[in-house]
Amino acid sequence: MSTGADRRLDCPSAQPEMAGARVLGVVERGPEGVRLAYAAGQVPVTAEVLDVAGAVPPTLVYRFAAPCAAERCTHFDGSRCRLAQRIVAGLDPAVDRLPACAIRPSCRWYAEQGAGACHRCPSVVTRMEEADPALMEIAGLPA
Ligand code: SF4
Numbered sequence: 001m002s003t004g005a006d007r008r009l010d011c012p013s014a015q016p017e018m019a020g021a022r023v024l025g026v027v028e029r030g031p032e033g034v035r036l037a038y039a040a041g042q043v044p045v046t047a048e049v050l051d052v053a054g055a056v057p058p059t060l061v062y063r064f065a066a067p068c069a070a071e072r073c074t075h076f077d078g079s080r081c082r083l084a085q086r087i088v089a090g091l092d093p094a095v096d097r098l099p100a101c102a103i104r105p106s107c108r109w110y111a112e113q114g115a116g117a118c119h120r121c122p123s124v125v126t127r128m129e130e131a132d133p134a135l136m137e138i139a140g141l142p143a
Helices: 047-053 082-090 108-113 115-123 133-138
Strands: 010-014 022-030 033-044 062-067
Touching: 010 108, 033 115, 082 108, 082 115, 108 115
Parallel strands: none
Antiparallel strands: 010 062, 022 033, 022 062
């Protein structure tokens, strides 16, 4: 499995204001918890997209993908994403098939962790304020 350190990879849990950000999917909440409804293609982050969120932070409504910030991100250890490692190690799979995801060829989590990342990805939320305690711990935040 590639570390991806030598090529441009995307973060699948990015912020909308990051350069090159696109909509990865829409966060849906149901009886099983959070599930991401993946965008069918590369959806740019526009004012219209952000307006849908209204007064709510966009990261409660969407997940965004953007070029990995690498050394500028606290999760990056110099060659790999520690958040992806912790997600695969600490979260139960949410699905048993690869989600139909537009960024897989460039996704850092997939490049480093393989299908295990994709099986857990739908239950990940970028905005940790609403995450369950297990996800907060995985993100390195106090529960
Ligand atoms: S489904 Fe897999 S390839 Fe797509 S963003 Fe999530 S981890 Fe990356």
